[in-house]
Amino acid sequence: MTVVSEPFTPLAVAVAAAAIRSRVTVPLRFPDGFVSTAEVLTFHGLADGKEHLLLALGAWEQALLDTDVQDPAMPGAGPLVRLHSECLTGDVFGSQRCDCGPQLREAVEEISATGGFLLYLRQEGRGIGLYPKLDAYALQDTGLDTYEANRALGHGDDERDYTAAAQMLGAIGATTVRLLTNNPDKAAQLRVLGIGVTEQVPTGVHLSPANRGYLATKRDHTAHTLDLAPADLPSDEEMLARVDALVPRLRERAEETERIRRLPDATMADLKEADVFRVLSPKAVGGFGMGVETYVEVVRRVGRGCPSTAWTVGHLIEHVWMLSRWPRDVQDDVFADGPAPLAAATGAPVGQAVKVPGGYSITGRWTFASGVMHSEWALLAVQHGDARLQCLVPMSDVELLDVWHTAGLRGTGSNDIQAEGLFVPEYRTLDWALLSAADNPGSRIHPDPIIHTPLATLLNLVAPAAALGAAEHAVELFRERVLVRKVKNTAENRQADSPLAQARFSHAYGLVATARLQWDEAVRVITASHQRRPMAMTDHERAQFRLALALSGKASADAVRHIMAGSGGSAHRLSHPLQRIQRDVDVLLNHPTLTLDPILEQAGRGLLGLGFTVSAF
Structure with missing residues (x-):
């Protein structure tokens, strides 16, 4: 042009x-x-x-x-x-x-x-000279942009x-x-x-x-004439259409996914070809920079194909977003090979860090490392004195422990990570409070609004999204089943001819509709907070948000259990998808983001204006 x-x-x-x-x-x-x-x-x-x-x-x-x-x-x-x-x-x-x-x-x-x-x-250096230019690079590594760095050194934007x-x-x-x-x-x-x-x-x-x-x-x-949007930048609708096209293949591989306790290579290849992991990656590194609404809808729709895949995909996308919140020197490392570096992240339990020359020595065993079977990097939480830090380490530097033998979500392969006296350079450690905040180092590098979203917002979304998608699939399966199934010792030609079966189906359908409405309410609260600067929810909004997600998860699980109770003994065969959906959803409901009792307590405190007693709520 x-x-x-x-x-x-x-x-x-x-x-x-x-x-x-x-x-x-x-x-x-x-x-x-x-x-x-x-x-x-x-x-x-x-x-x-x-x-x-x-x-x-x-x-x-x-x-x-x-x-x-x-x-x-x-x-x-x-x-x-x-x-x-x-x-x-x-x-x-x-x-x-x-x-x-x-x-x-x-x-x-x-x-x-x-x-x-x-x-x-x-x-050299827009007129400031070679040495000052390199000094400006060092300041850019702390989060300043190229013009801010020049001004911090006492120079003009362009001399x-x-x-x-x-x-x-x-x-x-x-x-x-x-x-x-x-x-x-x-x-x-x-x-x-x-x-x-x-x-x-x-x-x-x-x-x-x-x-x-x-x-x-x-x-x-x-005002340089630069078009930096990726040439293949899809619209939100196009991205969701790509995910919808994957669902039949995810369903076909769901049994294999559970059996091998990780996502099959073919599934990972499909997800990468669809560019799913670029959804929240900043546009400046070649990502799509999409919003939270598209992100959670991707997870929900993947959940209609396979809950284990939805869980893994949701966290791997989210962890790319977490990496984009770090200072520039770390981003130069992790995004050097493309816009969607895959990383596992875990903070349970927190490891220990000791200050050593040039960085920290960390030791710990971290459980529930979601996405670990497909990652190049690991984000590990450690404690150093009164400060909680997150450390970024290559997966090649840690030991992976094969311990993920569970009743549900078996295909996530969320195994343990172990390290003993592992050296982490100081530039690859970051204070957890700074990483979690709306004003994080990456927010000063990338204009994408999603980078300004507080960390806890996205951490709470994956489990209820996967549960809702799984419940929607269960209703589909139940409908197909009652329309063809002949129930023994009854006069009806098919289960759907029974008034009790009709009532059961409508009840299950209504429970999923309730889960969807609560889900929509949670997304509405997030969207409203994004219209403000800074993007922080009030206590009342945070209570609404967490309560809506928890009630959505409960309604999804109730729907699945109601469906299973009316699906006969054959639905419990390991070859039947309904039993796998039930086990997956039951495990999802035990995740802290959906554990109902503490959420109801804290949400009640927030709605009554009493303040939270759990800081991470």
Whole structure:
């Protein structure tokens, strides 16, 4: 896409003339094999006294002649020009923290093809210098964006001045140009300095997992023409349609999932192909940045196929979201290989941490590590004095204990993790209170609203979502069953002809409808809190939220039990999906997010304005 500027008009700023000092021909070869030839020009009389270079590329003489016979106010007039600020880290060392190296390579090829000039300007770090730029990188690792870091060091957002660039262009006769840039400030400065810009030609968008946040900040802060949305970004409806298409396959593999006590490889491949794990991942790292409503609906619909898969999927999606709340240096690690790093997370029981040089030594045995069978990373809770920390460790550094032998949710493979004296670098530890808060390090990096959501909000959603989806599937199965089943010792041809069976089905249907209504109420409360800043629920809203989820889970479980009671003995065969649904839902109801008695007590206190006695409620 090309952005056409306003027609060139003469400007009032007078710029001293510069003179060409020398010319030398230099053959160019880039690491990917691209070759070109540049005539490199140096200059006398540049305003800042620096050793800037002009690389004349392609048929540049003809490009200058073509300008003379065109109306300089017409779009497309002038040689193609790139003002490229020196970037040692990106241009030479291939740093992924910026897009400078790829832009340099792209510019040489584009200008060589059409004729024009690449100006290599000695103004590292947007004019602040190499050392200060690296200092700014260190501040960015603490959560500041690129502009905030500059200001914290006492510099301006962008200290570059293009007076020397205008002098160089004037010396070679290029007073009207087509500018290859995404930065509107470059075009504005050149016009003020007397260089006509007839067309602003955007460069490509050179994304890497490490530079998405940097590019997003340039787009949002200084209006760079950058489209950072993933090319394959689906709508919420498209994402849910992908999940719906998976449900039949999840049902076919539910028995295998339970038998092998983990998600089958084919299921993981299907989920990754559908990009399910990118739902809450920030857009700046290539994720979809969707909201809580879509997230919980994904879990619920997966639950219609297999509750164990829904539990695992819900937590793996959620843990990507947890990783996106960490400081930038950790995000550079975990998102280096893609937008959806898979991590297990557990805090039960909390391990112990001892401060050592450079970090912590942690020891513990952590249970209920959801998603552990499919993860590269583990998020482990530890206690250090009065502080609770979360530690991020590679799965290869810990011991996985095969202990997940349960009556239900067997397919989640939520095994134990053990570590003894494991060293964790300090930058991969984070105070739990900071991680949990709406104002977390990641919220200063990513604009996606979901990153500002308090941690406990999403932690409470997976169990009731999976239970509701399972109950909805159970009603489907019960309907199919009563319409064909012949009950022994009765006169009816099928169970559905019995008034008692009709009443039982309508009761089960109504219980699921109740579960759905309570579920909708919980999601409504979350959505309302998202309309405010900060995204914090009042005690009354938190009580409403937890109570609605608990009552939704209870109604889902009641529906499943009611269905099983009317489904006959054969429904208890291990080959029948109803018995597996019942066992899975029974286990879900024992999770702390659905354990009814303490939730009723705390919700009552919140609704009565008495305050909670459980801080995590």
